[in-house]
Amino acid sequence: MNRIFFRFFMLVMLSITAATFVIYFTMSRLFGDPLEEIARRQASAQIFLIEQYVDEAPADEWLARLNRVREVSDTRFDLIALPKARSLLPAASLGALERGEVVLDVEGKSFYRRVDLKGERYIGSEDEVIHVQDLPIDVSLALQMEAVRYVIVALALLVPIALWSRAHWQGLQSLSRVADEFGAGKLSARARMQPSSSIYPLAERIDHMADRIEALLVAQKNLLHSVSHELRTPIARLEFALELLGAKANDPVLQKRIDAMEGDLSELNSLVNELLGMARLDSGQAPQRDTVEVAALLHTVEAALPPGQPLLTIDCAPDLGTIEADARLLGRALSNLLRNAQKYAALTIRVTARRDGRNVTIAVDDDGPGIPPDERERIFEPFYRLDRSRDRTTGGFGLGLSIARKAVLLHGGTMQVAASELGGARFVVVLPQT
Missing domain, CATH: 1.10.287.130 (Signal transduction histidine kinase, dimerisation/phosphotransfer (DHp) domain)
Structure with missing residues (x-):
């Protein structure tokens, strides 16, 4: 459940981030780069000096005014050749340069502008460009302001979403708990939600x-x-x-x-x-648990089996130890497995018991005809019998394996069936230690 809302949160964050970039590029396309506009405002004093003071000088005084500006300003005013300026600027800015407009280089904290287009300032002025450097451009504050703006927008969206998601999440957690309890056999489990809940209809x-x-x-x-x-x-x-x-x-x-x-x-x-x-x-009633010696239980079950063929061997590990279980109920399950193996085994039944960490694994192998893979789960259904086992001598009622699995599940274990190395079926029971 937490994974669902984590993914939802990540989706919202990614959507906000994507929206931020879309807004930036859309505004740049329609109205120009906002960072360049900020930089232009920060460099407005130097642009004003060029356009309103230096350019207003008569033709023979233009260079003199430019020199006076150089003397009193902390900003560098240089004249460079037009081909050099073209090489320093990106292709997208060359058109504005050719038209005589101010072209900003935000990262370089400078701008370029042609002296004039017709050589009216001085001889060769049409082939030179004013390169103004060390401008007081700092867009970091603007970027921080933009970031704060988008963070506020994100929080304004996420806070109500989080409040709604929390109530929704609690409701789904309640439904999940009810489903777990109902599946575990507690048939009285109900959600009982208020009509105001967002998932009340469900x-x-x-x-x-x-x-x-x-x-x-x-x-x-x-x-x-x-x-x-x-x-x-x-x-x-x-x-x-x-x-x-x-x-x-x-x-x-x-x-x-x-x-x-x-x-x-x-x-x-x-x-x-x-x-x-x-x-x-x-009925779902929990079994009465006592300390049970697994090896002793297996030998007790063996002794209660009807005598005769096939040959039954039990191999118990020396560290098998004990488990907490209902000896009568678990013995019934193991007896059903061994009786089932007796019905179908030709000559040999082998029982092995091993301890695997905190679990005990009991495997029952036989050399009978085996069970087809597509029927290995169905044999645990009540009254289900394989076609070859419907005769009077081996058929039974189709309840033994179902009872065995239910008993194992009540102990918190599992029971699976697979192919045996002996050629027949292999039933594997895994029981927790506690």
Whole structure:
């Protein structure tokens, strides 16, 4: 946010600077160089002496008057050849010199003027130029005055802009804070700005949007939670009924059907548990944090996995240490990752844990078929499953990875998926130390 207003301030300053140069060059083009006009006023006494005293002398006294002026003035009055004067002046000033006008050299603190155009002062006077040097020209004060003038104009523009920008900036900061809180799960966050605020219409629309999103999410969570709980009762009844039926069944075919139905009920029960887990994670409640040994947690998760292939190896760094986390919730996330790897790995699963500064990085690699790059983010969406994983044996419900990522995010960490060196998928979990 600060960057926006810094850029705006720089844009205003650049605009004022550009306007200053545009004004200067426009005034110079239309009315002449203002600095030259100031210098001409400062040299007006010497110009007056030449035009009103020396030039008013009769032809045979012109040089005598010029000499008298030289004696009483601190300024140098020299006669130079016309070709030399032409070589000392820029091309833009030669026209004025040829017309007999006074040509100022502000930087050199001097001016040039032809003696006359027809040789009426003395013999050869048409080929000579008066070069007056050491004039009392000082444009620095004028430049300082111009600078002060433009600084005052700039401040007159910037002060009201700054006051308006400050109120606007505070409003945007408030909206940014609300967006951060709302995105972090605090659904009650609102801007609540006064109608006099410059961004009140935007804040009002954001508040209405937040109200609608909060209502939809709360309704969704309530529905999910209620449905999950309501399903438990008929599931329990069916389980009880199947147990009674199985105890009385002597037909092997009927027993096989009962076993299949019990498997379906077990799957349905697992789905309800997953849905309730999702509902708890979506509630936004901060996890209960305790000091957790990362290596011990990984080995505990390993011990709870179903036995059999593929081969699982865990490589923990000796300096792995502890983190502040909810052991049950984080263990659930790691268990979901390892169970997912068990479904797709051919022979090998490798878990590595390293400490990187103030973070702990846990990577789970397998030698399975891997995950296409365009689906590596979608697999974390609830109920999303790859086409090849929709069969009954490996498909699951598409909730395990979503739950794992939500649990990691609640701990302030990240979870990413990439290609593994083993040929399959690589899930990387980064957890902060605190």
